[in-house]
Amino acid sequence: MVTASVTGDVLLSKAMKQVGDVGDLWENQGIFRVIAKVLRHPLFSLGIAAMAIAFFALLFGLSWGDVSLIAPASASLTFVGNMIAAKLFLHERVDRRRCIAVAFVACGVVLLAF
């Protein structure tokens, strides 16, 4: 579930970076052309497919695990996984500030379950 979710986020992020700033495009080309451009992007469809797999994996996980364990654990691991994947595949510069932010949020999400 974590793998599929991270894959989906990375693919969607990559697709939207290639599409460009939606705000600028909207002003220049109109909202419908922007939506069409996003929907036609192949990485966008792949990202949606990965998200769908993640959703069904979560449902499957919830069928054998406790919701108060599965939901925060997967959300928290997804945060950390996304940080590593963004550094590796999107070449984002993950500095100390962002590492601390992700660690804080991941721990916070786990604590919310108690």
Added chain:
Amino acid sequence: MTFRKYLVLVGVAVFGSIGDSLLSRGMKDIGTISVSHLQSLIVALANWWILGGIVLLIGFFAAYMTALSWADLTYVLPATSIGYVIIALIAKFVLHEQVTAARWIGILLITSGVGFVAGGPALTPLPEHSSPEPQREDEPELASTRGNS
């Protein structure tokens, strides 16, 4: 970062958390759905809470895609996780659920994490040594988006 961009980030957090809360409220009306009776999911669509939740989650997705078009993934995810805090506050003050001490600490940690990342740049320039894929002719805006954070 313009005011409008902050509004989009707030939209991601607010639409996502309230949308989830509405779905949760609606599914309490519907009750448990077993895998062998998936057709009852269609019935769930007739519930106003569920419909409202779906509309808000479409808004969430549009805002999320917009944010990803001009900000890093490692910026958008922590910055919009303030939605978890919104859900906890809705649970406490609207649904009157009990929020434990551990949850308050969690809320504090998430809020500080959001503060950390929101103070930094939204889009980091590509490192010099990496070679991004060749830019396509019809998408010149990528060059202008990168680097002007």
